[in-house]
Amino acid sequence: MPVQNAEIAGMFDQTAELLEIKGDNPFRSRAYRNAARVIERLPKSITSLLKAGEDLSELPGIGKDLAGKIAAIVATKHFDVLEKLKRELPGDLGEIAALPGLGPKRVKLLYDKLRIRSLEDLRRAVKSGRLRELRGFGVKSEEKLAAALAKPQAEKRFKLSQAEAEAEALVNHLRPSASDGQVIVAGSYRRRRDTVGDLDVLMLGRDGAAAGDRLATYDDVVNVVAHGPTRTTVILRSGLQVDLRVVPKVSYGAALMYFTGSKSHNIALRGLANDRKWKLNEYGLFAGKRRIAGASEQEIYGKLGLSMIPPEMREDRGEIALARAGHLPKLITVADIRGDLHVHSNWSDGTVPIAEMAAAAKARGYAYMALTDHSQHTTIAHGLDAGRLSRQIDEIDRLNDELDGFTVLKGSEVDILADGRLDLPDKILSRLDLVVAAVHQKFDLPRKAQTERIVHAMDNLHVSIIAHPTGRLIGERDPYDVDMEAVIAAAGARGCHLELNADPDRLDLNDINVHAAKVAGVKVAISTDAHSTGGLANMRFGVDQARRGWLEAADVINALPIARLRKLLKR
């Protein structure tokens, strides 16, 4: 199998880590890390770029040297620089450096003085009390490491929807401490990432210590990690970390930018400030000691020669160049959505009748909704066979006669069988307005077979949309092994569309794949997969991810009026 972008990025990250521990030029390790980020965010595989004769050194952060190294990795599947570093610094120093409170410098010290090469070595050193003999280590460090070693849990990320529930309650608790009640959750939460690692809360005010006290006494707090005059960090019962920062009005915008990130976006902006001999930090934009902007984000972006970049785009994926040129996309909003194209009823595994779903969709201001119950193969969901689907079609026709200003489109979420055939015969599919095809079993096919399976399903001209194209369930099930670049290209070639499933447990396509679809000219359906009327409200989570993938209304088929939508559905 060709080398994946993620593997190359992983090699570069490991290289950076070991270079840091070794004490090499810190900018060299930063270059490796930068390159890793660039590579993992590419909408296309490095392998295919090389095949197409692209010059990798054209990519930002990748010069002649790294371009050559990447080519060598693709050819040999090995990275000699990394292998040499691993021989010099044997053991798993990366997992040691991942512990809280241990960075490259201290890992090196542990390695040099105590020959610590693994978590096990470290555990023994902590137990024997040798650790506190080292310069820079004391009783506290020993205690903290003992605690971290006792529960070596991987960094937990929370689904956006979970984080939202926590955030709303927390903000309500904090609001009385804020000037004008101004409290906002920034960070990846504000950027609407599909998962959130912590909550970065920004509060307008003057008394950071008092606000920190209020946070520290929040019912759900189990641990106060840090508590200073302007910043407080706590851990909630759920494991979610909360950082609170209190800032005055003059620097509110700067702090909001700083706390919203992403880190790489901020670094790039600070670079722009540097170019002008200015300094950007969380207090403002400064020319010498003079603050030239800071109260609002808009003002700071403006001074830097940029239009205001929406939080969802702040990932340093090219948005800064667009903002400088004044060519930022006009991102889609929930208000642009005119219908939902993936909805279930109690004919299969939904909870309410078709008419009830239709009424709820209409109440949301939609003009249409596609009813897409499961097909026969998904027996556990009472999937419909051709006979039941035929009766359902008749029922929808009757329902549409009664509905005023709203249309229920006749559809089906048809299983894609292991060989790529569909679970229902063409004869019945031809009576539908749209077919949403989806993989529901055999998730473990090899990459090539899985990819061909989905592409083959799109060969059927009745198929309008591929639902939840990678099958992931966030935090529960990884995406199946599939070549999304190939799937996107095949969809483009066939005039097929891809779903962005808005269920917060799925969010599939993810932001990267959504953007790749946009680049390839493949239009997206943002659909909730609702199994109840309440599920229709998940649309906004889908729109969030669409915005992260830079989609505009024109990129989304369910932002179209129904007449134009119908034309696109017929291939």
Place this chain on the structure above:
DNA sequence: GCCGTTTTCGGCCCGACTGTTTTCAGTCG
């Protein structure tokens, strides 16, 4: 190792907090 509207060398984001020091290095975000 990358990069360039003060360019091919000499820069590379910036500050808070902690723990361990006795003025600061390291880590973190």
